[in-house]
Amino acid sequence: MHQPSAVSPAPHTGSTLSASTGRARIQSLDVIRGVSILGILAVNADGFAVPMEAAMNPLTWPFPNEGWTALSYWLMDAFFHEKFVTLFSMLFGMSLFLVGGERTDKERGRILRRRLVFLFLFGMLHGFGIWWGDILSLYAAAGAIMFFCRSWKPRTLLVAGIALFVALPLARLPVGALPGASPQARAEASAHLVPSPRAIERRKAAAAATLEEARGSWTGAWRVNTRQYLRLLSGYPSIIPSTLGLMMIGLSLFKSGFFTGRSSTRRYAATIAAGACAAAVIAWLCWRKDVIGMPVLGGHTAEELLAPLVSLAYASVLILLLRAGAGRVLAPFAAAGRMAFTNYLTQSIVMTSIFYGGRGALMGQVDRPALFAIVGAVWVLQLCWSTLWFSRFGTGPFEWVWRCLTLGRRVPLAT
Numbered sequence: 001m002h003q004p005s006a007v008s009p010a011p012h013t014g015s016t017l018s019a020s021t022g023r024a025r026i027q028s029l030d031v032i033r034g035v036s037i038l039g040i041l042a043v044n045a046d047g048f049a050v051p052m053e054a055a056m057n058p059l060t061w062p063f064p065n066e067g068w069t070a071l072s073y074w075l076m077d078a079f080f081h082e083k084f085v086t087l088f089s090m091l092f093g094m095s096l097f098l099v100g101g102e103r104t105d106k107e108r109g110r111i112l113r114r115r116l117v118f119l120f121l122f123g124m125l126h127g128f129g130i131w132w133g134d135i136l137s138l139y140a141a142a143g144a145i146m147f148f149c150r151s152w153k154p155r156t157l158l159v160a161g162i163a164l165f166v167a168l169p170l171a172r173l174p175v176g177a178l179p180g181a182s183p184q185a186r187a188e189a190s191a192h193l194v195p196s197p198r199a200i201e202r203r204k205a206a207a208a209a210t211l212e213e214a215r216g217s218w219t220g221a222w223r224v225n226t227r228q229y230l231r232l233l234s235g236y237p238s239i240i241p242s243t244l245g246l247m248m249i250g251l252s253l254f255k256s257g258f259f260t261g262r263s264s265t266r267r268y269a270a271t272i273a274a275g276a277c278a279a280a281v282i283a284w285l286c287w288r289k290d291v292i293g294m295p296v297l298g299g300h301t302a303e304e305l306l307a308p309l310v311s312l313a314y315a316s317v318l319i320l321l322l323r324a325g326a327g328r329v330l331a332p333f334a335a336a337g338r339m340a341f342t343n344y345l346t347q348s349i350v351m352t353s354i355f356y357g358g359r360g361a362l363m364g365q366v367d368r369p370a371l372f373a374i375v376g377a378v379w380v381l382q383l384c385w386s387t388l389w390f391s392r393f394g395t396g397p398f399e400w401v402w403r404c405l406t407l408g409r410r411v412p413l414a415t
Contacts, residue, residue, distance in 0.1 A: 028261045028322055031330045032315050033091055034337030034386075038379050039084030041347050042076055045375050047133040048351035049366050051214060052228045053207035056081075058290055059195065060203050062211075063367040070291050072368035078286040079279065082304065085135070087311040088340075089243055090250025092139055094259060096146050097251055103151040115406045116143045122345075122402070131348040132228035138236060142243040149248060154255040161248030164241045169304040177298035186297065193295045211364045214356060221356040249308070258312075261319045268316040275313020278306040335386035339396025343382050350378055 046055040050062060058065035058073055065073070100112030123137030149157065175181060176189025195203075214224040250259070257263050282303050289295040296302075321330060336343055354374065355363040366374070389396065393413055395403065400413050 026260050027327060027330075027334055028319050029091065029094070029259060030334035030337035031318050031322065032087065032259065032337065033340050034333035034335065035314070035318060036084045036088040036091065037336060037340040037343050037347075038333075038382065039080050040088060040344070041351075041378060042080045042372070042375050043082075043085070044133055044347070045351065045371050046076075048131065048348075048355045049362075049371050050364055051207050051210035051224065052132065052231065053203050053210060054364075057203075059200050060207055061368070062207070062364050065290075068369045069367055072372055074283075074286055074290045076368075076372075077290055078283040079310075082307040083311045083314065086246055086307050087315060089139075089246035090253065090308075090311070091259070092143070093146055093247025093250040094254035096143055096247070097150045097254065100147065100150055103148070109147075111406060112147060114408075115402070116140050116147065118402060118405045119143070122398075126345060126348065127229040127232070128226055130225075130345075131352050132225045132232055133348075134229065134232070136344075137233070138239065138243055141236060142240050142247060145240070145244055146247045146251075150251065152248075154252040157248040157252035157255070161245040161250075161252060164245030165249065165308070166305060167245075168238065168242050169301045173298060173301045177301070190297050193297060194293065215361045215363050221352075225356075246308070253312075259315065259319075261322065265320070265323075268320050271309075271316040272313045272320075275309045275311075275316070278309035279313070282306055282310065332383040332387050335390050336382055338390065339386055339399055341402065342396035342398040343386065345398055346382070347378060350381075 049055075054060045054062060058070065061069070061073070063069055096112065099108065099115060101108040103109065117140075120137050120140035123134050123140055126136055127134035149160070152160070174189035174192070176185040176187070181189075210224055213220040215221075253259050258267070285296055285299040285303055289299060318330070327334075351374075355361075355366070386396075393400075395413060397413075400411070404410055
């Protein structure tokens with residue numbers, strides 16, 4: 001996860017001065033980043049608690065999808081899934097500009113190139129060595145393309161970003177879900193919404209075999225993790241465009257003042273209203289899919305396309321809270337955001353220590369309500385330790401290592 005290394009002082013809402021660098025920070029960005037990194041864990045928890053074959057699917061979850069189990073998944077799917085990683089992808093695109101500046105700035109561009117190279121290496125180490133759900137290598141790959149787009153004007157970035165983001169969901173939309181589709185095409189598409197009992201059993205059997213291997217030993221857990229990360233990497237060509245699109249949208253909104261709190265209150269209020277409507281639609285679609293077991297044709301596409309509106313509504317709420325004087329209350333989230341890279345990696349270390357073979361071996365044994373309790377405990381831990389860390393140091397530990405590698409020299413850590 002990315003944290004800007006240089007921010008020019010400006011009259012943005014919530015600007016503070018970093019004691020370690022003497023450069024201004026924008027509190028709204030840190031708070032949004034902190035909330036995002038915590039929200040991402042609520043979604044990633046599935047991939048820690050069970051193998052890939054059983055994750056993010058109530059039909060293959062090892063416990064009955066009923067009661068609090070079903071409600072827990074619905075809450076995560078409706079209000080967390082895709083919302084916080086979308087928001088973080090937008091922030092990452094913005095941070096590329098904060099680090100690299102305009103394309104005419106060759107020195108900062110060189111620093112940004114080195115930063116992305118080391119981010120990719122961190123991603124490989126994380127994905128192969130700790131947890132298969134790594135996103136760092138994806139960000140590095142999409143960032144390498146974004147490197148050449150960071151000087152585009154806000155409008156150009158916004159148009160190109162929206163086009164890239166919507167392309168994949170629309171391409172995957174079943175023909176039967178298109179307006180004017182024939183009744184036969186619609187019926188055929190609807191028949192594929194729910195897997196057959198035989199397909200579900202096959203996936204459950206595969207998940208059970210993977211689970212036994214992963215829980216058996218350290219080497220078994222590593223073999224499973226390696227296979228699953230390679231599978232994830234194989235899908236990068238199809239998801240890089242949408243990730244790149246979100247980065248472009250984020251940088252456009254940063255340049256226009258949205259993320260720094262310089263937009264009008266009316267604009268943030270309108271964004272919250274639009275996001276609330278989008279959240280209501282997504283919640284209904286997820287309820288049909290996750291609880292009732294009757295998904296709506298084209299519903300998944302609608303969820304994907306509406307998610308950014310919810311993400312921006314979350315950001316707008318945080319910005320308005322800061323404007324209302326909630327900076328002190330939100331300070332722990334700002335601290336978590338300042339060391340988002342460290343918190344992302346430590347989330348993987350803590351969760352794999354609990355669930356993987358040889359490091360706790362609880363994979364497949366924790367139902368969703370208890371899993372959410374673990375997530376909540378990690379949230380509290382990271383909010384507390386981030387605050388305590390910055391009472392003594394000026395940058396997060398992994399952020400410090402990343403910066404030293406990027407600059408090719410040791411930089412101060414203490415405040």
